[in-house]
Amino acid sequence: MKAVLILLALPAILLPLACFVYIIIQALPALNWELLMGSNTTSGSLFAGTAGTGHGLWGQISGSLLMMLLACFLAAPLALSIALFHALWASPYQQRMMVILLQVLQGIPPIVYGLCGLIVLVHLLHWGISLAAGGVILALVILPLLSSNAIHALERIPIAQTESAKALGLSVGAVIVRVWLPSAWSSMLTGLLLAMARALSETAPILFTATVFSGITWPDSIFSPVTSLQTHIFYLAQEGSNAHAVDMAWASAAVLLGLVLCFSLMARLLRRYEGAL
Amino acid sequence: MSQLLHDEQQQGNTQQTSCSAPSSISLKELSLELSGTKILKNVSFDLSSAGINCLVGPSGAGKSSLLRCLTLLYDNWQGKITMDGIAIQSWPKGADALRRHIGLIAQKPSIFPTSIYQNVIFGLSRQERKQDQQKWVEACLRKAALWDEVCNRLFDPASTLSIGQQQRLCIARVIALNPNVLLLDEPTSSLDPRSKQLIEASLYDLAKNIPVLCVTHDLEQAQRLQGQMIFMCDGKLIETAPTNDFFQSPKRLETREFLRWSVCNCDE
Numbered sequence: 001m002k003a004v005l006i007l008l009a010l011p012a013i014l015l016p017l018a019c020f021v022y023i024i025i026q027a028l029p030a031l032n033w034e035l036l037m038g039s040n041t042t043s044g045s046l047f048a049g050t051a052g053t054g055h056g057l058w059g060q061i062s063g064s065l066l067m068m069l070l071a072c073f074l075a076a077p078l079a080l081s082i083a084l085f086h087a088l089w090a091s092p093y094q095q096r097m098m099v100i101l102l103q104v105l106q107g108i109p110p111i112v113y114g115l116c117g118l119i120v121l122v123h124l125l126h127w128g129i130s131l132a133a134g135g136v137i138l139a140l141v142i143l144p145l146l147s148s149n150a151i152h153a154l155e156r157i158p159i160a161q162t163e164s165a166k167a168l169g170l171s172v173g174a175v176i177v178r179v180w181l182p183s184a185w186s187s188m189l190t191g192l193l194l195a196m197a198r199a200l201s202e203t204a205p206i207l208f209t210a211t212v213f214s215g216i217t218w219p220d221s222i223f224s225p226v227t228s229l230q231t232h233i234f235y236l237a238q239e240g241s242n243a244h245a246v247d248m249a250w251a252s253a254a255v256l257l258g259l260v261l262c263f264s265l266m267a268r269l270l271r272r273y274e275g276a277l
Numbered sequence: 278m279s280q281l282l283h284d285e286q287q288q289g290n291t292q293q294t295s296c297s298a299p300s301s302i303s304l305k306e307l308s309l310e311l312s313g314t315k316i317l318k319n320v321s322f323d324l325s326s327a328g329i330n331c332l333v334g335p336s337g338a339g340k341s342s343l344l345r346c347l348t349l350l351y352d353n354w355q356g357k358i359t360m361d362g363i364a365i366q367s368w369p370k371g372a373d374a375l376r377r378h379i380g381l382i383a384q385k386p387s388i389f390p391t392s393i394y395q396n397v398i399f400g401l402s403r404q405e406r407k408q409d410q411q412k413w414v415e416a417c418l419r420k421a422a423l424w425d426e427v428c429n430r431l432f433d434p435a436s437t438l439s440i441g442q443q444q445r446l447c448i449a450r451v452i453a454l455n456p457n458v459l460l461l462d463e464p465t466s467s468l469d470p471r472s473k474q475l476i477e478a479s480l481y482d483l484a485k486n487i488p489v490l491c492v493t494h495d496l497e498q499a500q501r502l503q504g505q506m507i508f509m510c511d512g513k514l515i516e517t518a519p520t521n522d523f524f525q526s527p528k529r530l531e532t533r534e535f536l537r538w539s540v541c542n543c544d545e
Contacts, residue, residue, distance in 0.1 A: 158387065160383060160387040161387050163350060164447070165389075166350065167376055167383075167451075168399060168400030168450065168454065169374065169375075169377035178399075179389065182391075
């Protein structure tokens with residue numbers, strides 16, 4: 001029985017590991033410092049950057065990180081407010097409805113968010129393809145995840161602790177600032193790091209709303225388009241006949257995987273710290 | 278210890294001194310219904326002047342709910358509760374201000390994830406945190422019979438204390454607010470005999486200055502505390518009497534039954 005279960009469980013460990021190793025092996029020939037820190041500033045042809053005028057990924061890395069940061073900056077306060085409303089004022093019925101709606105929002109395919117962003121932000125509001133549009137759409141994508149995490153973080157605080165604080169005459173604001181947030185910050189930060197990893201790995205929502213293939217290292221303003229690792233891989237993968245493009249795609253994938261792993265590992269370390277508290 | 282506490286109050290801590298006088302609490306026709314179940318049924322009694330009052334009764338009698346009504350943690354009750362003649366629902370500056378006058382200690386100690394020292398001053402506002410705060414903390418910890426055990430490790434996490442010590446820390450935290458009335462919900466139910474003894478001594482000392490209402494299932498403890506007995510059963514107030522009268526010559530049949538069997542048999 002045990003052997004059967006081990007056999008069934010093995011793919012869960014081996015498949016991701018195999019994918020990771022394969023990506024690294026494929027990416028190794030192209031991975032170097034110049035690739036990470038160099039910029040691809042030549043616009044025009046799809047492979048202008050691969051022709052030798054500078055084929056770095058710095059523009060893509062910075063674009064992805066900028067969008068991720070903007071999304072978290074927008075979504076985190078909203079998620080915290082949603083969690084506080086859920087804990088403080090929502091009736092049991094409203095609490096159930098909120099949880100169901102957040103689950104529904106989490107289930108919406110990211111491409112649908114991207115389409116909404118294209119219609120509403122890019123066209124109706126005339127933001128154009130921009131960092132702002134991408135950030136807002138990514139914020140909507142990670143909002144349910146962040147909110148659910150914040151709700152659970154607050155739910156884990158013992159009721160007795162909240163009541164003790166109230167019994168000492170602390171106002172609602174003081175209970176939030178002095179009891180809830182100090183108790184829940186590590187859980188919330190863990191959720192934020194996981195949301196950052198999620199924002200980094202999303203491609204569809206920013207495909208129509210924020211990114212171009214090349215020509216931008218650092219956006220001029222929040223309403224300028226950016227390049228990103230996710231969409232860069234998408235564009236490069238479409239050119240399967242070009243060996244250099246494929247190498248670049250593998251290298252981009254390895255860098256993106258590294259960034260996502262970084263945030264996931266930070267979240268994991270924080271969770272361990274949280275458990276030790 | 279009591280003298281020390283009051284010496285501290287007189288050292289310029291005017292805001293705290295202003296609420297150090299014992300208060301009287303009066304309950305009239307207090308009723309409470311939760312999820313369609315009547316928890317309290319027309320309960321009326323007075324807590325006046327200093328002294329210990331033991332609220333006893335079987336489980337489900339409504340004792341803990343009554344304490345929650347008194348501190349407005351439940352606010353959907355009917356009837357009238359007044360403190361020093363003022364209805365608590367319309368207490369000046371609201372429920373938060375009222376709770377600073379009525380100290381509540383729960384059955385299980387609930388400490389905040391910070392140091393012992395910070396736990397004691399947790400309820401104090403910035404204005405109340407004075408220069409001689411350390412002396413005030415010492416006075417409160419002495420009053421809660423905890424100082425000798427923690428004086429060398431005030432800045433250690435409060436979570437390093439035993440359960441009995443944590444409960445005494447909760448008492449010190451409430452004393453730091455200088456309440457006019459102290460409510461305790463089975464404060465020693467899960468404690469070792471020594472902690473129980475220390476808390477009882479602390480309560481006895483506190484009750485010299487303010488009214489103390491202590492919910493307890495431990496009838497021996499109620500006898501030791503030697504205060505006014507209040508007996509509740511099935512959400513109703515059955516009998517109030519001085520300790521000796523309550524145990525030696527209870528007037529009501531329900532009380533006699535309770536004392537005899539410690540089981541309520543008062544369904545009407």
